[in-house]
Amino acid sequence: MSHPYRPRPISGFPELLPEVRLVEQAYLDKIRRTFERHGFASIETPSVEELDVLLAKGETDKEIYVLERLQADDASAKDARLGLHYDLTVPFARYVAQHFNELTFPFKRYQMQRVWRGERPQEGRYREFQQCDVDVIGVDNLALSFDADIPAVAMEAIKSLGVDDVRLHVSNRKILDGYLQVLGIEDRVTAIRWLDKLDKLGNVPVVAGLAAAGIEFEAAAAAVALAAIPVGDPAWADKARKLAAQSNTTFDTGVEELTTVLDTLAALGIDNVAADLSLARGFDYYTGSVYEGRFINYPGYGSVVAGGRYDDLAGSFINKKLPGVGISLGFSRLFAKLQAEGRLPIGPSTPTQVLVALPSDERRALALATAKQLRDRGLNVEIYHAPQKLARQLTYAEKKGIPFVWFPPFDDDGKHEVKDMGAKTQSEADPRTWNLPA
Amino acid sequence: MSHPYRPRPISGFPELLPEVRLVEQAYLDKIRRTFERHGFASIETPSVEELDVLLAKGETDKEIYVLERLQADDASAKDARLGLHYDLTVPFARYVAQHFNELTFPFKRYQMQRVWRGERPQEGRYREFQQCDVDVIGVDNLALSFDADIPAVAMEAIKSLGVDDVRLHVSNRKILDGYLQVLGIEDRVTAIRWLDKLDKLGNVPVVAGLAAAGIEFEAAAAAVALAAIPVGDPAWADKARKLAAQSNTTFDTGVEELTTVLDTLAALGIDNVAADLSLARGFDYYTGSVYEGRFINYPGYGSVVAGGRYDDLAGSFINKKLPGVGISLGFSRLFAKLQAEGRLPIGPSTPTQVLVALPSDERRALALATAKQLRDRGLNVEIYHAPQKLARQLTYAEKKGIPFVWFPPFDDDGKHEVKDMGAKTQSEADPRTWNLPA
Incomplete structure (x- = not known):
């Protein structure tokens, strides 16, 4: 018998045996049930977007896969170039803009789909992976209560899997933003991108990086001092105010919002929530609350859930103010770690009873x-x-x-x-x- | 506010409003439940396969999309080329070969995923669409009873959606194969590809096509005569035997198998089943039973479910004999038609109760x-x-x-x-x- 090609796994494109897939399916069902129990509606978008949409926010570090037809002809050269989506936020923003007149706002949706990034695969990082997103988008304004509802739903979804060692780190971009204003740092995007690396690099290299980016040493050190307030410190607000020294509207609003969000999360009964002023989230579209959830037991593993509030994401595509807040549960990353640690309840290889x-x-x-x-x-x-x-x-x-x-x-x-x-x-x-x- | 890009639909990549998506989800759930109630296990494969796998059966007419990294570097040039899968049968065959030692046979799986083909979009034909496949694969041999079980499950799944006007056309490739042997037609693959077009082209052009392919006119006309036995004719077996005139093992086996399959489907209580000797299914990997389901009410619409028995599909990848039988429910095509005809029970735009x-x-x-x-x-x-x-x-x-x-x-x-x-x-x-x- 001829077998011209002996199949092998493709790096970064995982696939599961039936008994593991059955657990994955059960987990995805639980997440979906949680989203629906909170009134989020499912949508799915195509796997592709036009390249202009994927690049609308200038995200060029996402290693986009572009489609080419194997038998491309002259006619197809006129088609717009299509790329596989690298997250579900950009497609959602495009969806809302495109179907604006057919949706009722606040529009609450969940979306559980695969996304693709052509990065080098490594532990917990794939080229094809599953995301489970919940977002809400309003017109002109969106109640702050959603900034607690959204991460609460995500945390409840994780808990429904029997996973209770994910801690949600919460901050508010306005705190850092206002604080950097106070410090006289003008290029705040660059500063935030550096501070976002504090976790991985440590204080000294980040101060050095900030200084190299043209920020005065004293300001750089002060910026790092705010981010160095310990995660979950109950006195975070007082300490932050002391460091800021002078009043600044953006900063004050950020502190107030974060206080409210943390209080609401506590009232909702969500465990494992901690203020973390080092949290910046490199993405430049966040404008208020930011979230990142990580395994308490595997601190080096990176985030399994992340999100925040954005004020004008859908506004890139339509002349409206459409503030939103959303969170993305990195399902593949979460699941892969549970599997690697032997924490999956693997049983039969068939649903047959x-x-x-x-x-x-x-x-x-x-x-x-x-x-x-x-x-x-x-x-x-x-x-x-x-x-x-x-x-x-x-x-x-x-x-x-x-x-x-x-x-x-x-x-x-x-x-x-x-x-x-x-x-x-x-x-x-x-x-x-x-x-x-x- | 800047909006550099005004979003628009991408031709061939449909997306649904929330109230339609809710119906789609409910339908997919019902299909899944039917598959599971019959003991099929879910698997999912990556969206991509290596190009060598996709082309292993020489299928070059499927308009494969190949992935290119937008920021491709020299290192990536060494990677194998990846293409999006154009069906779920080839990935399944590859999966079985790759995980052969970890599976229990007969291996019964269902797979509900998107597939991609870079064809010109038209009614019911998309570039990205959802397929729902059920297949069973055995080692060395596979009971004929599965040739009835598989289409029965698919028909039950369709019925679970409240759709009762899909008729299943059934034939057996051995009938045509043996018959063409009797007629002395050597290039049977070409002949079958022509006969497969009978539906669209009519008798005369197909006879002409067969003749142009070097087949004698008389043999061509006789080939068409078999295929012209009316769909669902209860006397199909007698008429076919009369046309064949002389005995031929392949032909006789085909008639016997088809008789058994039709009897079993009747015993299973599946309505709307008809013998159809014009059915050939162009794919050259089918070796026995072939199926195609079409709307009775929309005869021009093309098939919404299709499949058959294959003897060596996984064998392309591994030195084993792995006969299988499977069927693919073209969910997107089915759903799109129901939507276009106003047959979807569209209700709320949210799951909120x-x-x-x-x-x-x-x-x-x-x-x-x-x-x-x-x-x-x-x-x-x-x-x-x-x-x-x-x-x-x-x-x-x-x-x-x-x-x-x-x-x-x-x-x-x-x-x-x-x-x-x-x-x-x-x-x-x-x-x-x-x-x-x-």
Whole structure:
């Protein structure tokens, strides 16, 4: 037999065995249920956007994949160039602008799709991965209460997976922004990009980087001092105010907003939330609250959830003021770590709950009828495919992790029996009434 | 405000408004439930495959999209070229070969993912679309009963959507293959590709095409005669045997298999099934049963479900005999037609079942607690975002199609009330016990 090509994994494009996929599916279902229970509507956007849309915010560091047709002809050269989306925020902003007249605001949506980035793959970083985003967008203004609702929903979704060691770091871009104004630092975008690296690089290299970017040493050191207030310090507001020394409207608003958001998150009963003034989020479209959730147990692993408030993202595409706040749950990254740490409840490799054994070809009709009776009550049922020895049929069930094997009677006088593969017990049963043990 | 780019739809990449997406989601859930109820396990494969895999069966007419990194560097030139998959069958075959030692056979999987083809978009034909595939693959052999099970599951899935006007056309490649042998036609692949066009072109052009391909006129006319046996003719087997005149093992096996498959489908209670000897399916990897489902009411629309048995698809990648049978439900094509014909039950634009009104900012905590009580019992609940006039809050619910609005008491002596937006009735209710009317 010819096999011209021996398949191998493609680096950065993970795929799962059925038993792991079943867990992934259950987790995605739970996340979806949480989003829906909070009234978010699902949307999906195409996997591609025109390159102009992907580049509208000047994001060129996202390693976009561009599509080329293998058999491109002259006609296709006129088509706009298409790139795979690298996140779900930009497509959402484009969606809102495009369908503005057909949506009711505040528009609350969730979106669970794959995204692509042509980066070098590494632990927790893929070229194709799944994001689960929740965002809300309003017209002209958007209540501050959403700045707590959105991360609360994300944290609840994570908790629904049985994961309780993700800590949400929260800050507000206005704090840093106002503070940098006070310090007289003009190029705040550059400064924030440097401060965002504090975590990875440490204080000294960031001060040096800021200085190299033309910021006076004293101001650079003061900037780092604010970011160095310990994560979760209950006195963060007082300490920040003391460092700022003089009043500044942006700064004051930021401190107030962050205080409100933290208080609301506490009132909503969300655990593991901490003020973190070092949090900047490199993306320049955030304008208020910013969030980042990380594993407490794996501090070096990077964020598994991130987001914030943006004032004019959809406004890049339409002449409206459309403030929004959103968060993105990095599902693939979260899931991969849980898998690597052996924290997934991996079980069967099939959703089948009952395998109906096939006693003989003559009794196939009986097996079919039995399976139908069980399925009609919502059970997942398959019929063994050939009248082989029962030992072989049981081995098949065992290998796939099917919890129950059903034996239709071998002759007209016999009774139906069902075997519990875990408890290794077998008993008479009626296919019209039998159900899974609770 | 700057808006450098005014967004517009991308031809061939459809996207849905929330109220349509909600129906799509419900339909996909039903299809998934049907697949699982029959014991098929979910897998997903990456959106890309190496080009060598995509081209392994010589399929160059599928208009593959190849990925290029926007910021490609010298290092990336060494990477294998990746293309977006154009169906889910080739990735599945590759998956089975790659994970052969980790799977239990017969391996029954379903796969619901997007696929891409860079074709010119037209009615029901997109560049990005959703397929829902069910396949089973065995080692060395695979029971013929699966040739009925697989299309039965697909037809049941379609029926679960309330769609009962799709007819399944069934044939067996061995019939045509053996028949062409009898006729002395050697280039059977070319002949079958021509016969596959009978539907679109009619008899005369196909006879002419066959003749032009070097097939004698008489043989060409005889080939067309078999394919011209009316769809669903109960006497198809006798008529076919009469046309074949002489015995041929391949032909006889094909007639026997098709008879068995049709009988089994009838025994499984699947309606709208018809023998159709004109059915060839251009793909050259089918070796036995072939299926194609089309709307009875829209005969020109093309197939919404298609598949068949293949003997060596995974064998392209591994030195094993891995026969399989599968079917692909063209979800996007099916859904688009239902939408175009006004057959979708389009309702609310949100999954929210209860909107909790916000009487005042002071009573936000009460609204939150009320929402939590309702959510804890599984209801989808949102809280209105600002203490605006009740009329405005009701308008929001109405616009989004939220069926119930909950009024927490305005003062401590008041009672909770709930308004049924459809029935326009309002009554006292307890958030700890209230449920949706059955």
